Amino acid sequence: MWCIQRNVPREERSRHDLDSITERLPLTGKPFSIPILLLALACTFLGCDRDKDAAQAQGPPRTDTSTPGSKASTPPLTFPPDSGSPPGFDGNRSIEYVKEIVAFGPRPIGSANHKKVEDYITSHLKGDAVEDDRFTADTPEGKFPVHNIIAKFSGTKDGIIVIASHYDTNYPLRNTPYVGANDGGSSSALLLELANQMRGQKRDGYSVWLVWDDAEESVKPDTEVNFLSDSLYGIQHLADKWQADGTLKKIKAFLLADMIGDADLDIDRDQNSTPWLEDTVHEAATRLGYQSHFFARNNQVSDDHLPFVKRGVPSADLIDFTYGYNNVFWHTPQDTVDKLSPKSLDIVGCVILETVRLLDTK
Numbered sequence: 001m002w003c004i005q006r007n008v009p010r011e012e013r014s015r016h017d018l019d020s021i022t023e024r025l026p027l028t029g030k031p032f033s034i035p036i037l038l039l040a041l042a043c044t045f046l047g048c049d050r051d052k053d054a055a056q057a058q059g060p061p062r063t064d065t066s067t068p069g070s071k072a073s074t075p076p077l078t079f080p081p082d083s084g085s086p087p088g089f090d091g092n093r094s095i096e097y098v099k100e101i102v103a104f105g106p107r108p109i110g111s112a113n114h115k116k117v118e119d120y121i122t123s124h125l126k127g128d129a130v131e132d133d134r135f136t137a138d139t140p141e142g143k144f145p146v147h148n149i150i151a152k153f154s155g156t157k158d159g160i161i162v163i164a165s166h167y168d169t170n171y172p173l174r175n176t177p178y179v180g181a182n183d184g185g186s187s188s189a190l191l192l193e194l195a196n197q198m199r200g201q202k203r204d205g206y207s208v209w210l211v212w213d214d215a216e217e218s219v220k221p222d223t224e225v226n227f228l229s230d231s232l233y234g235i236q237h238l239a240d241k242w243q244a245d246g247t248l249k250k251i252k253a254f255l256l257a258d259m260i261g262d263a264d265l266d267i268d269r270d271q272n273s274t275p276w277l278e279d280t281v282h283e284a285a286t287r288l289g290y291q292s293h294f295f296a297r298n299n300q301v302s303d304d305h306l307p308f309v310k311r312g313v314p315s316a317d318l319i320d321f322t323y324g325y326n327n328v329f330w331h332t333p334q335d336t337v338d339k340l341s342p343k344s345l346d347i348v349g350c351v352i353l354e355t356v357r358l359l360d361t362k
Protein backbone atom coordinates (compact mmCIF):
# COMPACT_ATOMS: atom_id res chain seq x y z
CA MET A 1 0.00 0.00 0.00
CA TRP A 2 1.42 3.36 -0.84
CA CYS A 3 -0.63 6.39 -0.01
CA ILE A 4 -3.40 7.76 2.09
CA GLN A 5 -4.94 11.11 2.74
CA ARG A 6 -6.30 11.82 6.16
CA ASN A 7 -8.24 14.62 7.77
CA VAL A 8 -8.62 16.65 4.64
CA PRO A 9 -11.92 18.49 4.19
CA ARG A 10 -14.14 16.37 2.01
CA GLU A 11 -14.60 18.93 -0.79
CA GLU A 12 -10.88 19.47 -0.99
CA ARG A 13 -10.13 15.78 -0.88
CA SER A 14 -12.51 15.02 -3.67
CA ARG A 15 -11.24 17.79 -5.86
CA HIS A 16 -7.62 16.92 -5.27
CA ASP A 17 -8.24 13.28 -5.80
CA LEU A 18 -10.28 13.65 -8.95
CA ASP A 19 -7.97 16.20 -10.49
CA SER A 20 -4.79 14.35 -9.75
CA ILE A 21 -6.10 11.00 -10.84
CA THR A 22 -7.58 12.44 -13.99
CA GLU A 23 -4.19 13.82 -14.93
CA ARG A 24 -2.89 10.32 -15.15
CA LEU A 25 -6.00 8.29 -15.86
CA PRO A 26 -8.07 9.72 -18.67
CA LEU A 27 -11.76 9.35 -17.96
CA THR A 28 -13.25 7.03 -20.48
CA GLY A 29 -16.76 8.32 -20.41
CA LYS A 30 -18.31 5.11 -19.18
CA PRO A 31 -21.63 6.40 -17.94
CA PHE A 32 -22.72 5.77 -14.41
CA SER A 33 -26.10 4.16 -14.56
CA ILE A 34 -27.58 5.41 -11.31
CA PRO A 35 -31.31 5.46 -11.19
CA ILE A 36 -32.00 8.77 -9.51
CA LEU A 37 -35.19 7.43 -8.02
CA LEU A 38 -33.34 4.67 -6.21
CA LEU A 39 -30.83 7.16 -4.88
CA ALA A 40 -33.68 9.29 -3.59
CA LEU A 41 -35.27 6.31 -1.93
CA ALA A 42 -31.98 5.52 -0.22
CA CYS A 43 -31.79 9.14 0.92
CA THR A 44 -35.04 8.78 2.79
CA PHE A 45 -33.35 6.36 5.13
CA LEU A 46 -30.44 8.60 6.04
CA GLY A 47 -29.66 8.68 9.72
CA CYS A 48 -30.97 5.23 10.50
CA ASP A 49 -28.76 2.94 12.49
CA ARG A 50 -27.32 0.19 10.41
CA ASP A 51 -28.23 -3.28 11.42
CA LYS A 52 -28.70 -6.37 9.40
CA ASP A 53 -32.44 -6.20 8.85
CA ALA A 54 -32.34 -2.49 8.17
CA ALA A 55 -29.54 -2.95 5.68
CA GLN A 56 -31.52 -5.59 3.85
CA ALA A 57 -34.57 -3.40 3.65
CA GLN A 58 -33.07 0.00 3.13
CA GLY A 59 -30.08 -0.26 0.90
CA PRO A 60 -26.98 1.87 1.13
CA PRO A 61 -26.95 4.16 4.16
CA ARG A 62 -24.50 6.45 2.41
CA THR A 63 -25.93 8.82 -0.13
CA ASP A 64 -23.23 11.46 -0.16
CA THR A 65 -22.40 12.04 -3.81
CA SER A 66 -19.25 14.11 -3.30
CA THR A 67 -16.80 11.23 -3.31
CA PRO A 68 -15.57 9.56 -6.49
CA GLY A 69 -16.85 6.14 -5.59
CA SER A 70 -20.34 7.25 -4.70
CA LYS A 71 -21.02 8.12 -8.32
CA ALA A 72 -21.08 4.43 -9.05
CA SER A 73 -23.78 3.75 -6.46
CA THR A 74 -26.45 1.56 -7.84
CA PRO A 75 -29.46 -0.10 -6.46
CA PRO A 76 -30.57 -0.37 -2.87
CA LEU A 77 -29.11 -3.53 -1.47
CA THR A 78 -31.44 -6.40 -0.92
CA PHE A 79 -30.10 -9.80 -0.11
CA PRO A 80 -31.68 -13.17 0.42
CA PRO A 81 -31.80 -14.44 3.98
CA ASP A 82 -28.75 -16.19 5.34
CA SER A 83 -28.46 -19.59 3.80
CA GLY A 84 -25.94 -22.32 3.65
CA SER A 85 -22.91 -22.82 5.81
CA PRO A 86 -20.37 -20.06 6.42
CA PRO A 87 -17.63 -19.93 3.82
CA GLY A 88 -14.55 -21.97 4.54
CA PHE A 89 -11.15 -20.33 4.75
CA ASP A 90 -7.95 -21.47 6.40
CA GLY A 91 -6.25 -18.60 8.22
CA ASN A 92 -3.55 -20.90 9.57
CA ARG A 93 -2.60 -22.07 6.10
CA SER A 94 -2.63 -18.44 4.96
CA ILE A 95 -0.19 -17.32 7.63
CA GLU A 96 2.14 -20.13 6.58
CA TYR A 97 2.04 -18.67 3.07
CA VAL A 98 2.95 -15.26 4.50
CA LYS A 99 5.94 -16.79 6.29
CA GLU A 100 7.10 -18.46 3.09
CA ILE A 101 6.73 -15.26 1.07
CA VAL A 102 8.68 -13.10 3.53
CA ALA A 103 11.37 -15.78 3.82
CA PHE A 104 12.50 -14.75 0.32
CA GLY A 105 13.42 -11.35 1.76
CA PRO A 106 12.70 -7.95 0.19
CA ARG A 107 10.99 -8.42 -3.21
CA PRO A 108 11.11 -5.08 -5.05
CA ILE A 109 10.58 -5.09 -8.80
CA GLY A 110 13.59 -6.16 -10.80
CA SER A 111 15.12 -8.20 -7.97
CA ALA A 112 16.01 -11.90 -7.84
CA ASN A 113 13.75 -12.28 -4.80
CA HIS A 114 10.88 -10.85 -6.79
CA LYS A 115 11.36 -13.55 -9.41
CA LYS A 116 11.34 -16.19 -6.67
CA VAL A 117 8.01 -14.91 -5.37
CA GLU A 118 6.57 -14.90 -8.90
CA ASP A 119 7.56 -18.55 -9.17
CA TYR A 120 6.23 -19.25 -5.67
CA ILE A 121 2.80 -17.86 -6.54
CA THR A 122 2.54 -19.66 -9.87
CA SER A 123 3.72 -22.92 -8.29
CA HIS A 124 0.59 -22.78 -6.09
CA LEU A 125 -1.65 -22.37 -9.14
CA LYS A 126 -0.71 -25.53 -11.01
CA GLY A 127 -3.70 -26.84 -12.91
CA ASP A 128 -5.57 -23.53 -12.65
CA ALA A 129 -6.32 -21.29 -15.62
CA VAL A 130 -3.54 -18.74 -15.24
CA GLU A 131 -2.82 -15.72 -17.41
CA ASP A 132 0.53 -13.99 -17.23
CA ASP A 133 0.38 -10.29 -18.02
CA ARG A 134 3.95 -9.13 -18.58
CA PHE A 135 5.22 -5.76 -19.70
CA THR A 136 8.04 -3.31 -19.10
CA ALA A 137 7.38 -0.34 -16.84
CA ASP A 138 9.15 2.93 -17.48
CA THR A 139 9.85 4.39 -14.04
CA PRO A 140 11.94 7.24 -12.62
CA GLU A 141 14.56 4.58 -11.78
CA GLY A 142 14.57 3.08 -15.26
CA LYS A 143 12.79 0.21 -16.98
CA PHE A 144 11.62 -2.82 -15.02
CA PRO A 145 9.88 -6.06 -15.98
CA VAL A 146 6.41 -6.25 -14.44
CA HIS A 147 4.37 -9.43 -14.06
CA ASN A 148 0.69 -9.56 -13.14
CA ILE A 149 -0.52 -13.08 -12.40
CA ILE A 150 -4.21 -13.83 -12.94
CA ALA A 151 -5.95 -17.07 -11.90
CA LYS A 152 -9.40 -17.48 -13.43
CA PHE A 153 -12.17 -19.56 -11.89
CA SER A 154 -15.17 -19.83 -14.19
CA GLY A 155 -18.73 -19.38 -13.04
CA THR A 156 -22.15 -19.97 -14.54
CA LYS A 157 -23.16 -16.30 -14.59
CA ASP A 158 -22.05 -13.80 -17.19
CA GLY A 159 -19.69 -11.44 -15.41
CA ILE A 160 -16.47 -11.32 -13.44
CA ILE A 161 -15.58 -10.50 -9.85
CA VAL A 162 -11.92 -9.49 -9.54
CA ILE A 163 -10.06 -9.89 -6.24
CA ALA A 164 -6.61 -8.30 -6.25
CA SER A 165 -3.48 -7.90 -4.15
CA HIS A 166 -0.05 -6.55 -4.95
CA TYR A 167 2.93 -8.74 -4.12
CA ASP A 168 5.95 -6.45 -4.62
CA THR A 169 7.66 -4.64 -1.76
CA ASN A 170 8.65 -1.01 -1.59
CA TYR A 171 11.56 -0.31 -3.93
CA PRO A 172 13.25 2.50 -1.94
CA LEU A 173 13.52 0.06 0.99
CA ARG A 174 15.19 -2.64 -1.14
CA ASN A 175 18.50 -2.46 0.73
CA THR A 176 16.91 -2.72 4.17
CA PRO A 177 15.49 -5.80 5.93
CA TYR A 178 12.01 -4.75 4.85
CA VAL A 179 9.91 -7.81 3.92
CA GLY A 180 6.37 -6.39 3.79
CA ALA A 181 4.71 -9.14 5.80
CA ASN A 182 1.50 -7.15 6.03
CA ASP A 183 2.05 -4.80 3.07
CA GLY A 184 1.87 -7.15 0.11
CA GLY A 185 2.58 -10.40 1.97
CA SER A 186 -0.67 -10.88 3.89
CA SER A 187 -3.00 -10.15 1.00
CA SER A 188 -0.97 -12.20 -1.48
CA ALA A 189 -1.17 -15.14 0.91
CA LEU A 190 -4.89 -14.51 1.33
CA LEU A 191 -5.37 -14.83 -2.43
CA LEU A 192 -3.44 -18.10 -2.48
CA GLU A 193 -5.88 -19.49 0.09
CA LEU A 194 -8.83 -18.06 -1.86
CA ALA A 195 -7.53 -20.02 -4.84
CA ASN A 196 -7.56 -23.16 -2.68
CA GLN A 197 -11.20 -22.45 -1.83
CA MET A 198 -12.16 -21.85 -5.47
CA ARG A 199 -10.25 -24.76 -6.96
CA GLY A 200 -12.35 -27.69 -8.04
CA GLN A 201 -15.59 -25.98 -7.05
CA LYS A 202 -18.36 -25.50 -9.55
CA ARG A 203 -19.10 -21.80 -9.23
CA ASP A 204 -22.84 -21.14 -9.42
CA GLY A 205 -22.26 -17.43 -9.85
CA TYR A 206 -19.92 -14.98 -11.52
CA SER A 207 -16.45 -15.96 -12.60
CA VAL A 208 -13.81 -15.02 -10.03
CA TRP A 209 -10.44 -13.78 -11.18
CA LEU A 210 -7.68 -13.57 -8.58
CA VAL A 211 -5.02 -11.00 -9.48
CA TRP A 212 -1.56 -10.84 -7.93
CA ASP A 213 -0.61 -7.48 -9.35
CA ASP A 214 2.91 -6.16 -9.52
CA ALA A 215 4.76 -2.85 -9.10
CA GLU A 216 2.15 -1.22 -6.91
CA GLU A 217 4.78 0.52 -4.85
CA SER A 218 6.52 3.71 -5.93
CA VAL A 219 10.14 3.33 -7.00
CA LYS A 220 11.00 6.77 -5.64
CA PRO A 221 10.16 8.00 -2.16
CA ASP A 222 6.86 9.86 -2.22
CA THR A 223 8.60 13.11 -1.46
CA GLU A 224 10.69 12.99 -4.63
CA VAL A 225 8.08 12.58 -7.34
CA ASN A 226 4.36 12.83 -7.89
CA PHE A 227 3.31 9.52 -6.39
CA LEU A 228 0.34 9.28 -8.71
CA SER A 229 2.72 9.05 -11.64
CA ASP A 230 5.09 6.64 -9.90
CA SER A 231 3.05 3.73 -8.58
CA LEU A 232 0.28 1.25 -9.47
CA TYR A 233 2.18 0.25 -12.62
CA GLY A 234 0.83 -3.28 -12.81
CA ILE A 235 -2.82 -2.63 -12.09
CA GLN A 236 -2.84 0.43 -14.33
CA HIS A 237 -1.58 -1.73 -17.19
CA LEU A 238 -4.27 -4.31 -16.50
CA ALA A 239 -7.05 -1.71 -16.39
CA ASP A 240 -5.86 -0.28 -19.73
CA LYS A 241 -5.64 -3.73 -21.26
CA TRP A 242 -9.07 -4.80 -20.02
CA GLN A 243 -10.59 -1.59 -21.24
CA ALA A 244 -9.13 -2.12 -24.70
CA ASP A 245 -10.23 -5.74 -25.03
CA GLY A 246 -13.72 -5.27 -23.57
CA THR A 247 -13.10 -7.23 -20.37
CA LEU A 248 -13.75 -4.16 -18.22
CA LYS A 249 -17.45 -4.11 -19.14
CA LYS A 250 -17.86 -7.60 -17.69
CA ILE A 251 -16.40 -6.78 -14.27
CA LYS A 252 -19.18 -6.59 -11.70
CA ALA A 253 -16.92 -5.78 -8.77
CA PHE A 254 -13.26 -5.13 -8.05
CA LEU A 255 -12.26 -6.12 -4.52
CA LEU A 256 -8.81 -5.12 -3.34
CA ALA A 257 -7.08 -6.53 -0.27
CA ASP A 258 -4.10 -4.69 1.21
CA MET A 259 -2.57 -4.76 4.70
CA ILE A 260 -5.25 -7.10 6.04
CA GLY A 261 -3.16 -9.28 8.35
CA ASP A 262 -2.74 -6.97 11.35
CA ALA A 263 -3.58 -8.81 14.57
CA ASP A 264 -5.53 -5.71 15.61
CA LEU A 265 -7.81 -5.81 12.59
CA ASP A 266 -9.73 -2.63 11.84
CA ILE A 267 -10.64 -2.29 8.16
CA ASP A 268 -11.19 1.30 7.02
CA ARG A 269 -14.22 2.57 5.16
CA ASP A 270 -12.52 4.08 2.16
CA GLN A 271 -14.08 7.14 0.63
CA ASN A 272 -12.56 6.40 -2.77
CA SER A 273 -14.40 3.07 -2.88
CA THR A 274 -17.93 2.46 -4.14
CA PRO A 275 -20.38 2.86 -1.25
CA TRP A 276 -22.85 0.14 -2.25
CA LEU A 277 -20.02 -2.36 -2.64
CA GLU A 278 -18.60 -1.45 0.76
CA ASP A 279 -22.12 -1.87 2.15
CA THR A 280 -22.17 -5.33 0.62
CA VAL A 281 -18.87 -6.11 2.34
CA HIS A 282 -20.36 -4.83 5.61
CA GLU A 283 -23.42 -6.98 5.13
CA ALA A 284 -21.18 -9.99 4.59
CA ALA A 285 -19.17 -9.14 7.72
CA THR A 286 -22.35 -8.72 9.73
CA ARG A 287 -23.71 -12.07 8.61
CA LEU A 288 -20.54 -13.71 9.86
CA GLY A 289 -20.42 -11.75 13.13
CA TYR A 290 -17.27 -9.87 12.13
CA GLN A 291 -18.77 -6.41 11.69
CA SER A 292 -16.77 -4.94 14.60
CA HIS A 293 -13.65 -5.27 12.43
CA PHE A 294 -15.09 -3.27 9.56
CA PHE A 295 -15.60 0.40 8.83
CA ALA A 296 -15.49 1.95 12.30
CA ARG A 297 -13.16 4.55 10.78
CA ASN A 298 -13.33 6.58 7.57
CA ASN A 299 -10.31 7.17 5.39
CA GLN A 300 -9.56 8.06 1.82
CA VAL A 301 -7.07 5.68 0.33
CA SER A 302 -5.11 5.84 -2.89
CA ASP A 303 -4.42 2.27 -3.85
CA ASP A 304 -4.69 -0.28 -6.64
CA HIS A 305 -8.44 0.21 -6.98
CA LEU A 306 -8.15 3.76 -8.36
CA PRO A 307 -7.74 2.83 -12.06
CA PHE A 308 -10.95 0.81 -11.79
CA VAL A 309 -12.83 3.45 -9.80
CA LYS A 310 -12.00 5.97 -12.49
CA ARG A 311 -13.38 3.66 -15.14
CA GLY A 312 -16.68 3.26 -13.34
CA VAL A 313 -16.08 -0.29 -12.08
CA PRO A 314 -17.61 -0.80 -8.61
CA SER A 315 -14.56 -1.13 -6.39
CA ALA A 316 -13.76 -1.62 -2.71
CA ASP A 317 -10.38 -1.40 -1.01
CA LEU A 318 -10.23 -3.57 2.10
CA ILE A 319 -7.34 -2.08 4.03
CA ASP A 320 -6.41 -1.55 7.67
CA PHE A 321 -4.20 1.51 7.74
CA THR A 322 -3.52 1.59 11.45
CA TYR A 323 -0.61 -0.80 11.58
CA GLY A 324 0.89 -0.28 15.00
CA TYR A 325 0.43 2.88 17.02
CA ASN A 326 0.40 5.78 14.56
CA ASN A 327 1.01 3.30 11.77
CA VAL A 328 4.66 2.95 12.80
CA PHE A 329 5.14 -0.48 11.20
CA TRP A 330 4.14 0.64 7.70
CA HIS A 331 7.06 0.68 5.26
CA THR A 332 9.57 -0.18 7.94
CA PRO A 333 11.58 -3.32 8.75
CA GLN A 334 9.11 -3.77 11.61
CA ASP A 335 6.51 -5.03 9.12
CA THR A 336 7.05 -8.65 10.15
CA VAL A 337 4.92 -11.76 10.57
CA ASP A 338 4.80 -11.53 14.37
CA LYS A 339 2.50 -8.48 14.01
CA LEU A 340 -0.03 -10.56 12.07
CA SER A 341 -2.69 -13.03 13.10
CA PRO A 342 -4.17 -16.01 11.26
CA LYS A 343 -7.50 -14.92 12.71
CA SER A 344 -7.33 -11.63 10.81
CA LEU A 345 -6.61 -13.47 7.57
CA ASP A 346 -9.47 -15.81 8.39
CA ILE A 347 -11.88 -12.92 8.98
CA VAL A 348 -11.01 -11.07 5.78
CA GLY A 349 -10.95 -14.27 3.73
CA CYS A 350 -14.37 -15.37 4.97
CA VAL A 351 -15.84 -11.90 4.49
CA ILE A 352 -14.55 -11.76 0.92
CA LEU A 353 -16.02 -15.19 0.15
CA GLU A 354 -19.33 -14.15 1.71
CA THR A 355 -19.25 -10.90 -0.28
CA VAL A 356 -18.76 -12.91 -3.47
CA ARG A 357 -21.71 -15.08 -2.48
CA LEU A 358 -23.89 -11.99 -1.97
CA LEU A 359 -22.76 -10.51 -5.27
CA ASP A 360 -23.62 -13.78 -6.97
CA THR A 361 -27.25 -13.23 -5.97
CA LYS A 362 -27.42 -9.90 -7.78
Ligand SMILES: [Zn+2]
Pocket residue numbers: 001002170183217331
Ligand atom coordinates in the same frame (compact mmCIF):
# COMPACT_ATOMS: atom_id res chain seq x y z
ZN1 LIG B 1 3.43 -0.31 0.59
